[in-house]
Amino acid sequence: GAGVSQSPSNKVTEKGKDVELRCDPISGHTALYWYRQSLGQGLEFLIYFQGNSAPDKSGLPSDRFSAERTGGSVSTLTIQRTQQEDSAVYLCASQFRGGTYNEQFFGPGTRLTVL
């Protein structure tokens, strides 16, 4: 079946503009994650959605970052007033939670460049 998809694959924007990044998880997966991957850094957790529970937003670096997940499926990560330090690859992962170990399946990422 189809894996996790993300769009756009690349986004170049000017400092101060808002951007929206989209994630389509694997059908039936109840959990969805957003991560940020910067050069020389590991994957940095941003936000976690699980079913209808309140999301864990503890990894969002500032109030310019927000995310929503509509209908328990598609998610959008929004960055307002982008800064150059926001340049990174933004990865989405989905997961079916149940059982002993539940693999996170990653999308290809959106490469964001803020000029």
Add this chain to the structure above:
Amino acid sequence: QKEVEQDPGPLSVPEGAIVSLNCTYSNSAFQYFMWYRQYSRKGPELLMYTYSSGNKEDGRFTAQVDKSSKYISLFIRDSQPSDSATYLCAMSATSGTYKYIFGTGTRLKVLA
């Protein structure tokens, strides 16, 4: 100090070599240890996971966990050019914990 430390490389080896990739960690609560492979411009994909200490083998890949030393390893036997990628370790405290802590990744290049 980061919770998980991983040498970023790059590591270059000739085809057929045995490759050893390692991570150290500081949190003794970690119980699940994962290795992901990430090709350029792609998302990470899970290679192997191990629960607690011990070894796990899958084809040319062996994952090893030494909880007493807080040290994990991934060995790749008979390395191939197609193994050239970045390898990330990740850890979590329990299966119910959704936050994984990732290493920075080691870039591996296998030369034909």
